[in-house]
Amino acid sequence: MIKNDDAKWRHTxxxxxxEEILPNGVVRCHLSPRNCTLREGQHGFCGVRMNRxxxxxxxxxxxxxxATEETIETEAVNHFSPGERILSMGNIGCMLNCxxxxxxxxxxxKYVEDKDVYHxxxxQVVDIALRHGIRMLSWTYNDPVVWHEFVRETAMLARQKGLMNLYKSAFYITPEAVxxxxPLMDIFSISLKAIDExxxxxxxxxxxxxxxxxIKQVYRxxxxxxxxxxxxxxISDDEGSARKMAxxxxxxxxATVPLHFVRFHPDYRMRDTVRTPIPRLIRAREVALEMGVEQVYLGNVYDTPFSNTYCKDCGTLLIDRFGLNAKAEGLDEKGCCRKCGRNAHVKMRGPVGAPSFVExxxxxxxxxxxxxxxxxDVRSLHVQARNASAQPVKLYVRRTLSNGTAPWRVVQLSPQESFRFIIAQSMPNETGCEVLLPKDLQTNLHEVFDRAHFPTVSIEQTGIQSTDVTPLPAYR
Ligand code: SF4
Structure with missing residues (x-):
């Protein structure tokens, strides 16, 4: 694997x-609990902060x-504005190395290549969201902790423009940074790896x-x-681990804080294994529910009812989910069951803006x-399109079904705009999707392996992958 110590993105x-300034030109970083102490020219563990x-x-x-349009379900958020379209922003670097x-x-x-870095x-971030009718920014993927300055400034501006902010993180972060x-975030979705030092x-x-x-600081x-x-x-898919988590x-x-058990795929330095067996995830969910957690979901699992939300009193289906798609037809505007009125602890934010469709x-x-x-297990795709022309252009995408087709979604791109969005399987009889584009539009399709995965290679480069277990490029 090529290491990119001389990449251009490092030059500014x-x-x-x-920051804490120490004697003799030394500085200490108080962003993550590593508290790296750095001499002149040294980088922190994350590789994206240094002493200059x-x-x-x-x-x-x-x-x-x-920047990528997705849905809020991509971020393991099931109790806030179901089906909300989000603009996912990932950066480079991390304070962990899982x-x-x-x-x-x-x-x-050290592996970040200039081709994958956008400025x-x-x-500009707020403008993309507003132009595409997206109401929420999501700070996500690698990890937003190490992007602290940009996240704060953009989240502040987003708030001023009426947008919401979601923070999806492994949350290895100091109390000062939290x-x-x-004051800037509407939602925290936190990945807690295990209750095990x-x-x-x-x-x-x-x-x-x-x-x-x-996590407790956010909760308070x-x-x-x-x-x-x-x-x-x-490693962490046994009943005992689930019990400790719950x-x-x-x-x-x-008990009302939603808990998600998420299926893993082999990747990076842990490829000599298999995906989490679904029966173990189902058992973990049962354990947590038996112990009293009110809403427990499975993630990266399709064709099961375990990502739906049901009323705790009358059993009505409140939110019907398939993969990264959600329909909250059983909830009223206050987040209560339409049938019996029980509070489902779902925060509603008015009608979710839908993209436009044509027949x-x-x-x-x-x-x-x-x-x-x-x-x-490849059930979603990132479509990235660049309009190199001086005119606005339209791209069309639709779902293909085993018994027909759905309407075309219309995506409008401004002159010179590059836009990326997800399309994810939304029902069992959906077999794939179809994209139609003007001849001069440059488009790439990227296979997405599980939610919050950001693919860096397209199928135009690698072909459709014969394995659906581990994405390319493979770590060597
Ligand atoms: S954010 Fe980076 S530099 Fe700062 S303490 Fe964490 S790993 Fe070290």
Whole structure:
């Protein structure tokens, strides 16, 4: 694997927050609990902060993977505005180095290639969201902790423009940094890897206690919180691990905080294994429900009812989910069951903005066609399109069904705009999707392996993958 120590993205920097200046030109970083102490020219563990001339600087301000439209369900958030479209913003670097990271190509700074780095200002991010009718920014993927300065500034601007902010993180972060985020975020979706100090040390290179403290800090502040747990095959997918997780949620948070058990796929340095067996995830869910957690979901699992939300009193189906899609037809505008009125603890934010659809496409438009079939566990796709022309152009995408087709979604691109969005299987009889585009539009399709995975190679580069277990590029 090529290491990119000389990549261009490293060449610019900006003053960092949470800096402590020490004698003899040394600085200490107070962003993550590593508290790296850095001499002149030294990088922190994350690879995206360093000491330059005796000051702490950030190397990744405004440097991002491609902004991507997804849905809120992508972020293990099931109790806030179901079906909400979000603009996912991932960056580069991470304060952890998990052995199974599915975004290692962007989270580990030494592997980040310039081709995968896009440059945004806070204004540009907000503008993309507004132009595409998206009401929420999601700070996600590799991990937003190490993007602190850009996240704060953009989230602040987004708030001023009426947008919401979601923070999806492994949350290895200091209390000072959490304090700076609390006033800006509407939602925290936190990945808690295990209630096991040894697990954190061995598989993530971090420590458990700061993560637990951070979650409690968010909970005390009253900001919407959901907790997810990636269950690693034969390591953290047993009943005892689920019991510890549920016990901690019940004792330190409360029974209404949604808990997600998420299926793992082999990746990065942990490929010599298999996906989490679904019966173990189902058992974990049963255990947590028996112990008293009110809403427990499975993630990265299709064709089961275990990602739906049911009323705890009358059993009515409140939110019907398939993969990353949701229909909240059983809930009223206050987040209560339409049938019996019980509070389902779902925060509603008014009607979710839907994209525009058409039944037919004008024959005059000269188009190229691309098709994709869902296969194995690959049930979603990122479509990235660049309009190189000086005119606005339209791209069309629709779902193909075993017994027909759905309407075309219309995506309008401004002159010179590059836009990326997800399309995810939404029902069992959906076989794939079809994209129609003007001849001059440059488009790439990327297979997505599980939610919050950011693919860096397209099927135009690698072909459709014969395996649906581990994405390319493979770590060597
Ligand atoms: S963010 Fe964490 S890993 Fe990076 S320099 Fe600061 S303390 Fe070190």
């Amino acid at each position: 920097h900006q003053q960092a927050r949470l 001339n005796g000051r702490l600087v950030t190397l990744n301000y405004g440097k991002s993977v491609h 052995a199974y990271c599915h975004n290692w190509k962007t989270s580990q700074a 945004y200002t806070p204004e 304090e700076e985020l609390l 040894e697990y954190y040390r061995k598989y993530t290179t971090g420590r458990l206690q700061p993560v637990l403290d951070g 502040a009253g900001v919407h919180l959901e907790v997810s747990n990636l269950m690693i095959t034969d 016990d901690w949620v019940l004792k330190e948070l409360d 037919t496409i004008p024959a005059s438009e000269v188009l190229e066609r691309k098709t994709f079939q869902w296969h194995g």
